[in-house]
Amino acid sequence: MGFRRRSILPAAILSTAFAVGAVGVGFAQQQRGDIAQSLPATNLSSEKQVDPSVPPPAPGFANAHVANNPLAPDAKPIGEKTCISCHQLEAEHFTHTLHSLGLHVANKSDPNIPVCEACHGPGSAHAEKPTARGLIIAYTKRSGTSIEIQTKTCLTCHSGGPRDHWLGSVHQRNGLSCSDCHNPMSKFSVEGSLARASINDTCAQCHKDVRLQFNRRSHMPLPEGQMSCDDCHNPHGNVSNGSTSLQNFPLSKTNTVNETCYQCHAEKRGPFLFEHPPVRESCLNCHTPHGSNQSTLLTAPVPFLCIQCHGGGHYGNVFAGTGLAPQATSAANVNERLMGRGCLNCHTQVHGSNASAGPRLHE
Numbered sequence: 001m002g003f004r005r006r007s008i009l010p011a012a013i014l015s016t017a018f019a020v021g022a023v024g025v026g027f028a029q030q031q032r033g034d035i036a037q038s039l040p041a042t043n044l045s046s047e048k049q050v051d052p053s054v055p056p057p058a059p060g061f062a063n064a065h066v067a068n069n070p071l072a073p074d075a076k077p078i079g080e081k082t083c084i085s086c087h088q089l090e091a092e093h094f095t096h097t098l099h100s101l102g103l104h105v106a107n108k109s110d111p112n113i114p115v116c117e118a119c120h121g122p123g124s125a126h127a128e129k130p131t132a133r134g135l136i137i138a139y140t141k142r143s144g145t146s147i148e149i150q151t152k153t154c155l156t157c158h159s160g161g162p163r164d165h166w167l168g169s170v171h172q173r174n175g176l177s178c179s180d181c182h183n184p185m186s187k188f189s190v191e192g193s194l195a196r197a198s199i200n201d202t203c204a205q206c207h208k209d210v211r212l213q214f215n216r217r218s219h220m221p222l223p224e225g226q227m228s229c230d231d232c233h234n235p236h237g238n239v240s241n242g243s244t245s246l247q248n249f250p251l252s253k254t255n256t257v258n259e260t261c262y263q264c265h266a267e268k269r270g271p272f273l274f275e276h277p278p279v280r281e282s283c284l285n286c287h288t289p290h291g292s293n294q295s296t297l298l299t300a301p302v303p304f305l306c307i308q309c310h311g312g313g314h315y316g317n318v319f320a321g322t323g324l325a326p327q328a329t330s331a332a333n334v335n336e337r338l339m340g341r342g343c344l345n346c347h348t349q350v351h352g353s354n355a356s357a358g359p360r361l362h363e
């Protein structure tokens with residue numbers, strides 16, 4: 001369904017990365033193509049093996065039934081027409097949504113299939129006492145319906161796939177409901193039945209600080225509309241262990257930080273003849289994902305970035321015997337103008353080298 005965009009995006013990015021890489025990095029193109037082939041698609045829908053004991057992601061509208069509302073145990077379904085008699089405006093907004101189209105088709109072929117009551121539960125008690133809270137399943141914080149019942153109702157049709165990770169996730173624990181991000185009552189977004197026009201706007205309702213980091217000097221093209229938060233995050237829960245560490249991050253969409261980055265930066269996956277260990281460990285050793293005031297999303301400017309891990313001895317080696325610089329033995333007394341501070345001028349292959357003469361990551 002709505003995921004065609006997702007299969008095009010990574011393809012476009014892979015080809016961009018390919019074009020960039022082809023200039024800067026000198027290793028076999030074929031190999032990179034092969035790696036790209038083996039990558040997972042950027043698709044929120046799980047492509048894991050289906051566990052037969054778990055119902056498939058959506059049984060479809062044909063199996064829709066009146067939702068269970070424990071706060072109105074004696075209520076009976078009253079049908080869409082009765083709801084509309086009091087809720088005409090909501091019903092009009094609802095008309096062009098995916099759920100409305102699907103439920104109406106199903107309801108035409110089998111009048112026992114509910115429309116509104118598939119999500120809101122049986123309406124008779126509510127119709128009699130509209131102001132009594134809880135008699136209708138409602139999806140706002142001020143309603144009488146607990147968040148647990150709200151999410152359970154949606155999950156009767158939507159368990160499985162990425163939502164497998166919902167229970168225990170940071171959003172679940174912090175009392176978010178599906179309706180904080182989804183509003184199936186109106187077509188606010190082209191796809192995804194979101195509460196705002198785009199995924200990024202939906203997240204920015206609460207994570208404005210992160211969204212603003214993407215306005216920094218160096219950032220991935222999220223403000224430009226080519227990426228969204230869910231390219232890296234699964235808002236429904238962690239796929240990795242979700243700890244905040246170099247290798248894992250909260251609400252991650254893949255098993256590790258690096259797997260997430262390789263989705264689009266396949267050429268960094270290697271393997272390389274000469275690896276740079278911090279790259280293998282985690283891209284976060286040097287990069288920050290949401291935006292940086294340094295160039296290329298770096299956490300610190302070169303050479304400070306490199307010097308965090310690499311001490312002094314090397315400078316002596318570079319200039320030894322050239323007469324260009326004192327026989328410096330430490331970074332402190334090297335001639336900085338000669339060094340140009342540009343470790344990258346010489347060590348160009350900082351992510352790893354495939355040249356047989358490149359053990360120092362310089363070609």
Ligand code: HEC
Nearest residue numbers: 082083086116120122123127130131134136137138143144
């Ligand atoms: C007799 C008129 C009437 C009928 C019939 C009716 N409603 Fe309502 N409904 C209301 C009124 C009035 C309110 C506002 C109550 C309030 O603000 O306290 C309301 C509120 C709601 C709310 C929000 C509740 C909350 O706690 O925030 C939902 C959801 C809702 N109705 C859904 C439905 C659905 C679905 C049906 C059909 C099954 C339905 N209603 C039938 C009159 C009606």
Ligand code: HEC
Nearest residue numbers: 083084087090091094099115116119139140179183184185
């Ligand atoms: C796919 C599930 C779903 C279906 C089907 C559905 N609703 Fe809703 N409805 C919701 C959610 C979720 C909200 C909360 C939206 C929000 O965040 O404001 C809601 C909100 C409402 C509200 C309350 C609005 C408010 O401001 O509190 C009313 C009234 C309502 N729905 C009526 C209906 C009627 C009438 C129908 C059938 C024509 C219907 N709904 C079908 C999920 C559904």
Ligand code: HEC
Nearest residue numbers: 002058060061064098118119153154157178182191192193
């Ligand atoms: C009666 C079953 C049923 C219920 C209840 C239900 N849905 Fe759906 N929903 C579906 C089906 C079927 C689809 C379309 C097929 C699919 O996405 O798997 C769908 C699609 C969606 C989509 C993708 C829409 C798109 O435009 O791409 C979202 C998001 C969604 N539902 C959220 C919700 C939320 C939130 C609730 C609870 C308020 C809910 N659904 C309740 C059956 C249901």
Ligand code: HEC
Nearest residue numbers: 044045151154155158161176177178181191192199230235
């Ligand atoms: C923190 C925000 C957030 C919350 C909370 C959330 N979702 Fe989503 N959901 C998203 C985003 C973002 C997408 C991706 C939409 C897209 O790709 O267009 C999505 C996609 C979906 C889809 C369609 C994609 C698919 O895999 O078929 C369904 C169905 C869905 N969510 C259901 C739910 C249900 C059910 C809940 C509550 C248990 C929920 N969501 C809670 C943000 C959220």
Ligand code: HEC
Nearest residue numbers: 170171174180181202203205206207229230233235250251
């Ligand atoms: C209704 C508010 C709300 C929305 C919308 C929302 N979040 Fe959150 N999010 C929270 C809260 C609350 C927490 C837990 C507190 C915290 O750590 O900030 C959280 C935590 C997170 C975390 C983990 C932070 C940590 O340090 O553990 C990530 C990642 C995240 N959200 C991503 C997203 C993404 C991506 C979206 C959009 C798809 C989104 N959120 C939409 C409220 C929201």
Ligand code: HEC
Nearest residue numbers: 200203204207210211228229231232244245249250257289
């Ligand atoms: C390129 C991948 C990527 C994208 C796109 C992305 N994130 Fe993240 N996000 C990460 C990684 C990796 C971390 C862990 C960072 C760390 O531990 O230093 C993270 C951490 C977070 C955190 C918790 C720590 C913090 O910085 O507050 C939140 C909240 C969050 N992201 C929200 C978002 C939102 C909202 C968006 C969209 C505006 C988004 N992310 C887009 C990869 C991404």
Ligand code: HEC
Nearest residue numbers: 013016218219220221231260261263264283287289296297
């Ligand atoms: C959904 C695809 C996608 C994912 C996932 C992704 N990136 Fe990117 N990244 C891009 C695109 C697109 C660009 C811009 C490329 C261009 O302009 O040629 C980019 C650019 C970059 C740049 C260069 C920025 C600059 O200012 O030149 C760095 C560094 C980077 N990404 C690191 C990462 C890291 C680290 C991760 C994992 C946390 C990651 N990316 C995940 C798509 C992605």
Ligand code: HEC
Nearest residue numbers: 020258261262265268278279282283285286287296344350
């Ligand atoms: C040891 C530090 C370090 C680590 C770890 C690292 N990078 Fe980089 N990265 C850099 C530096 C320095 C640059 C700037 C290179 C330049 O300007 O020539 C860069 C540039 C980039 C760029 C933009 C230019 C290009 O080469 O395409 C991308 C994309 C990128 N890194 C992705 C990644 C990914 C993905 C990872 C994890 C697999 C990663 N980096 C790990 C230091 C690092």
Ligand code: HEC
Nearest residue numbers: 276277278285302305306308309343344347350359360361
């Ligand atoms: C997080 C720590 C870390 C950072 C940051 C880092 N490196 Fe490294 N680097 C290492 C480690 C560990 C090795 C492997 C050392 C070994 O094998 O003895 C290494 C190896 C190297 C080598 C090959 C050395 C050899 O003995 O073969 C070069 C060259 C190098 N790094 C350059 C750089 C440059 C340039 C930067 C900055 C862009 C940088 N490194 C940033 C940790 C780091």
Ligand code: HEC
Nearest residue numbers: 303306307310313314317318339341342343345346347360
């Ligand atoms: C003028 C070119 C040049 C610059 C600039 C340069 N290097 Fe080197 N670097 C080399 C060469 C050549 C070697 C190999 C020396 C050898 O094999 O004895 C080397 C070796 C290394 C090694 C391997 C360990 C060692 O001491 O032999 C590391 C680590 C290293 N450089 C890090 C850095 C860092 C960090 C910077 C920036 C502060 C930097 N280099 C700047 C040319 C340069």
